[in-house]
Amino acid sequence: MKPKHSFKKSFLFLLWVISCNFLFFQGCTGIKSLSIKDHYVPKEIKEKIKSVPILLQSVSVKKQVNSKEAEYDCRRILMLLLRKRNEKIPSSDENYFLNVVVKEESFMEGYRSLNSVSVEMNLTAGNGHISAASAMLAEQSTETISSFTYLYGILRRALVSFL
Structure with missing residues (x-):
């Protein structure tokens, strides 16, 4: 005599229920990642930026x-990224200076804790007082800049905007 419900059928039914619950809850709690990115580089210095070393001035x-x-982590990441970039550029008497501001605000949306992270970069020439180019990246995410990998990614994406 065979049992009415086999183990295989029970297992498949349980798997189906778990999958449906996962899809339902993922749809209810899924984060709609909002991101904006913008930059301004004047035409007359666009090519020059590619051939002049960039030094980190402030974070x-x-x-x-x-x-x-x-x-501290921002400074280390930016120094690494700029060192890799500057290595490919012949030495020059002229430098550009990079000033970076990173902001993070936490807030609740329903039952979720979200972070709004923005990276503002300003490239200056001369003694660091003449604005040459600007870039901004902002996003809303569950990630935080306390995560080194997230911080590395967002700084790299912002820096690539005008390099």
């Missing part, structure tokens, strides 16, 4: 918790 992080650690 500022505005965050509710652990801003000093995030600022």
Whole structure:
């Protein structure tokens, strides 16, 4: 005598129920990632930027918790990215200077905790007082700049905007 419900059928039914629940809850709690990116590089210096070294002048992080650690990480990441970029450029008497401001604000949307992260970059020439180019990247995400991998990714995307 064979049982009415086999183990295989029960397992497939359970798998189907779990999949439906996952899809339902993913649809209810799925994050719609909002992101904006913009930059301004004057035509007359667009090519020049590619041939002149960029030095990190300042980094500022505005965050509710652990801003000093995030600022330290930002500085390390940007120095690495700029070193890799500058390595490919012949030495020059002229330099551009990069000023970076990273901001993170946390807020609740329904039952979810979200972060609004923005990266503002300003490239200056001369003694660091003449604005040459600007870039901005902002996004809303569940990620935080306390995550080194997320911070690396967002800084790299912002820097690539005008390099």
